[in-house]
Amino acid sequence: MASAFALALLAGCGDDDSQQTGPSGFEAPREPVNLGGSGDLFQSNRVLDVEVSMDPGEFSALSAEGRTLASTGRECLSDFEYTEYSAIVTIDGVRMDEVVIRKKGYLGSLSPSLPSLKLDFNDKWDGRTYQGSTGLTLNNNRQDPSNARQCLAFDQFREAGIAAPRCNYARVSVNGQSLGIFTNVEAINKPFLARVFGDDDGNLYEAQTADFGQWLSQRFEKKTNEKANDRSDLQAVSEALSLPDDQLLNVLPQLVNLDRFIRFWAVETLLGAWDSASGNANNFHIYRNPADGLFHFIPWGADTAFRGEHPIKPGTGVLYRNFSLANRLFDIPEYRARYEAELSELLATQWNEDALMQSLEDIRQLTGTSEQAAASVRAFITGTPTGDKVRLSRRLAIEEAIAAPSDVPSFPLDDNEPDCPAPVTTPLTGTVSALNGVDQGSFKFTLPNGRQVDASLTFAAFEVDSLVYSVDTETSPEVISLLLIGADVTDAFTPYVLQLFIESSDYVPGTHQLHGFATTALLFAVDDSAPGQVRTLALGAGGSITLRRIGTPDRPGDVELTLNATLEYGVDAL
Numbered sequence: 001m002a003s004a005f006a007l008a009l010l011a012g013c014g015d016d017d018s019q020q021t022g023p024s025g026f027e028a029p030r031e032p033v034n035l036g037g038s039g040d041l042f043q044s045n046r047v048l049d050v051e052v053s054m055d056p057g058e059f060s061a062l063s064a065e066g067r068t069l070a071s072t073g074r075e076c077l078s079d080f081e082y083t084e085y086s087a088i089v090t091i092d093g094v095r096m097d098e099v100v101i102r103k104k105g106y107l108g109s110l111s112p113s114l115p116s117l118k119l120d121f122n123d124k125w126d127g128r129t130y131q132g133s134t135g136l137t138l139n140n141n142r143q144d145p146s147n148a149r150q151c152l153a154f155d156q157f158r159e160a161g162i163a164a165p166r167c168n169y170a171r172v173s174v175n176g177q178s179l180g181i182f183t184n185v186e187a188i189n190k191p192f193l194a195r196v197f198g199d200d201d202g203n204l205y206e207a208q209t210a211d212f213g214q215w216l217s218q219r220f221e222k223k224t225n226e227k228a229n230d231r232s233d234l235q236a237v238s239e240a241l242s243l244p245d246d247q248l249l250n251v252l253p254q255l256v257n258l259d260r261f262i263r264f265w266a267v268e269t270l271l272g273a274w275d276s277a278s279g280n281a282n283n284f285h286i287y288r289n290p291a292d293g294l295f296h297f298i299p300w301g302a303d304t305a306f307r308g309e310h311p312i313k314p315g316t317g318v319l320y321r322n323f324s325l326a327n328r329l330f331d332i333p334e335y336r337a338r339y340e341a342e343l344s345e346l347l348a349t350q351w352n353e354d355a356l357m358q359s360l361e362d363i364r365q366l367t368g369t370s371e372q373a374a375a376s377v378r379a380f381i382t383g384t385p386t387g388d389k390v391r392l393s394r395r396l397a398i399e400e401a402i403a404a405p406s407d408v409p410s411f412p413l414d415d416n417e418p419d420c421p422a423p424v425t426t427p428l429t430g431t432v433s434a435l436n437g438v439d440q441g442s443f444k445f446t447l448p449n450g451r452q453v454d455a456s457l458t459f460a461a462f463e464v465d466s467l468v469y470s471v472d473t474e475t476s477p478e479v480i481s482l483l484l485i486g487a488d489v490t491d492a493f494t495p496y497v498l499q500l501f502i503e504s505s506d507y508v509p510g511t512h513q514l515h516g517f518a519t520t521a522l523l524f525a526v527d528d529s530a531p532g533q534v535r536t537l538a539l540g541a542g543g544s545i546t547l548r549r550i551g552t553p554d555r556p557g558d559v560e561l562t563l564n565a566t567l568e569y570g571v572d573a574l
Contacts, residue, residue, distance in 0.1 A: 032127025036094045041131040041184075042166035044151070045366060048184060050138065052117075052174045054087035054101065059174055061085075062103050064513070066110040069520045070541035070568035072209075076420035077219070082118075089119055091130055098124040106208050108275065109142045109303065110516030113477060113505040114179055116140040117172070134191070138170055138182040142518075144303040145373040145476040148363040150183045152356065152377075153271050153305035159350055160267050162260065163196040163287075163298050169367055180476075181367045188285045188298055190224065197296070200224070202288045203233055206300070211281045211324050212238045213415030223285070233288050237295065241324055245332055257294040261325065262335070264297045266342035269320050270351060272308030272380060272394060275301065278320040279310060281413050306380040308397070313411045318401035321410040330408065340402045347395055356381050376474060424448050424569040425541055428498075428521060432457050432484060433549075433560040434467040443486055443498050443563055445523065445538075448574050455486025455496045463487075469557035471504070478504040479518065482559065497524040497534055500545060500561075511546040514565060519545065523567055538567035 040046070052059075065082055082102040089099040100120040109116050119136040122128045130136075141147050150167055157164035165186035172179045186192060193200035203225055210219035217234040233255075240251045252258065268276045276299065277284040283301030288294065309317040316322055321330045329335035357378065364374050378384070383393035392400065401408075430443030442456040460466040468483040482500040487493040499522045506512045506519055514520050520540035527535040543565030551558035 030125050030128070032129075033125075034129045034132060035096065036091065036131040039131045041133050042168050042186060044168055045362070046168050047181075047366060048136075048168070048170040049090075049092050050136070050170045050172045050182075051090040052087050052101065052172070053089075054085060054175070056175055058085045062101070063112055063115045064515070065103050066105070066112070066516045067107060068514060068539075068541050068568075069107070069517055069522070070423070070539040072107050073539050073568075073570055074420075074423070075416075075418045075571065077209075084120075084123075086124070087119075089121075091136075094130065096121055096128070096130065100124060104137065105140075105516075106301075107516050109140055109301075111140055111142050111477070111503065111518050112513070112515045113503055114140045114142065116142075116182070135187065136170070137185045137187050138172060139185055139303065140179075141181065141183055141303065141476055143475060144183075145369070145474060146360070146364070146377045147181050147183065147367045147369045148360050148374065148377055149305045150185060150302045151363065152359060153273060153302035154185075154299065155359070156271060156350070157264070157267050157299050160263055160346065162264050162267060163296060165192065165298075165300070169363075181369070183303075188223070188300060193224075193287060197287065197289050197291065199290050202290045203230070204285060204287045205234070207277070207282065207284050207286070209280075209282050209413065211413045211415070212241055213324060213413075214238060215417050216324075216413055216415045220286070233295070237325075241328055248328070249332070249334075254293075255295060256325070257289075257292065257296050258329075258335075261295075261297055262329070262338050263342050264299070265320070265326050266339060266346055268299070269318070269343060270346050270394070270398065271302075271305040272317070273299075273302055273305040274307055274310040274313075274317070274320070275304040276320070278323045278326040279316070280313075281323045306377045308380060308394070313409075315409040316411065318397050319408045321408055322412055324412050324415075327410045327412050330410070343398055343402060347398065351395060353381055353393070353395070372473075373476075419571060423541070424574060425566050426538065426569070428523070428543070428563050428565040428567050430455075430563045431561070432467060432563075434469070435549075435558050435560065436555070439465070439467040443484060443496075445567060448569050451491075453488050453496065454490060455484075455498070456489050457484060457486050459489055459493060460485045460487040460495065467557075467559070469551070469559065471556075480504055480507045482561075495526045496537075497526065498522070499524070502545060502547075507547065507550060509547050509550060511544045513544050514540045514542055521545070521563070521565055521567060525573075535572075536570060537573040538569045540565060541568040542566045 067080055084100050084102045087099050087101045089096050100123040102118050104116045104118045117138040121130055122134045154164040154167055167183055167185040170182045170184045172182045190200040204223040205220040206223055207220055217238050237255050265278045268278050275282055285298040285300055286295045289296055321327045360377055379391055380394055383391050426446040428445050432441030439457045439461045442454050444454050446452050457466040464485055466485040470481045472479040480502045484498040486496050501520050503518045512519050523538040524534035525537050546562045549560040
């Protein structure tokens, strides 16, 4: 399986038609204006009231946009842009017409019912700002029901002296319907660079499953100086990482601010932010600051902070090195010692459990978040018994990891020339049910070699519970998981596993389209030698799941559904 999971609709409505303003027929230019006064848009204890009014059909179209799970698992990622629409936006009583609005998100935050949003105030009115900002980035907290992870994480980065966005909260409604609490995060753009570095002329790159390397560097998205598109600074770091250690130690400090990177790396580790630069080669920016000519790392997408365990990279849940730069430095004794020393210093001087718990409680009270939703963040910080296991506090977990003599496993991205064949797909069909404890039906697909599989839950039920219902409460909305185990009756009852995910807001009778990781299907082959004893074969690429019947409060696991979807095989399955 890939190390990370990894649509054009109608043109935005509300575009101004030119109106006659005089004999010339031209509209008078609008003057720059700052609305909302001089308030602090990111004041920590502030919850903005954001009301959006737009065409209901266009909001439905906006909500439905998103990548498929399969498209993010490919070696060759296809270009993807969200459609821009026009809306009226009112922030704390201040109204702005003709605001450009679009959906945002790569994969983990995608939701068809609760979309993250980007608002642009000055696209159609050059120079218009709200309290000094040209727009808002509103994250839906889909991977963080506590509503606290992002702001707590960015606070820790800034306290450690690392450039990081500011954030607070917004209560968002669209066409009068409340969508709940969103995190209002400062965009990583030229105003941010000017504020933090004092200069915005350098090259800024965003990384979504990107790394340094001959081929991997192509995955960095250039965010400034796009027309020049000079990416030689990335290539220089890639070439340096191919040098022997003695040469690397002479060249790399001329390209990357290593002191800052090691501290950045240590903070990611401290926070247990597994979907990060060092944890997953994901969710970060790099900026080559003209003042020193060096790359600086900026955190982003911190909604998986305060978790620790990487769900698909076993053993990498304390000390992270799943990124080429971290991986290389970790193997050099001098730099591993510096990294571990930074962790120890942060534990001694910055990591304050009482202060963190108070900040968590302040956020919980401010946003109206339940005690249960914040419980996993508390458990990460202080440690707690979990079932038959005891979870160490983050402090003890890091101290034990530093003291352990064993090597730390790493899973950096492979720097191979992308293989971009046409995707190999298969229809996924079937009808299955779990009623009154009886699992029946089958799911059908075709293997890449052309052999058709009819995986029977009915036959598998003689050996196992072949349809397992569970609920992931660490997402918002919660996600229903249906784990289907089928035995191929035409091939010695070879078992296959199909996992379906459906957002709880969509877990109602009806037809639901596959959407990102929120509503999708994953196909596995049973493999006793693989982690979790399964090997990924294919990911959801389109189509739908139709729920015919769902359970009742006393029998929530009852379900009857049909499948009419398309799966895409990964390269490892071909």
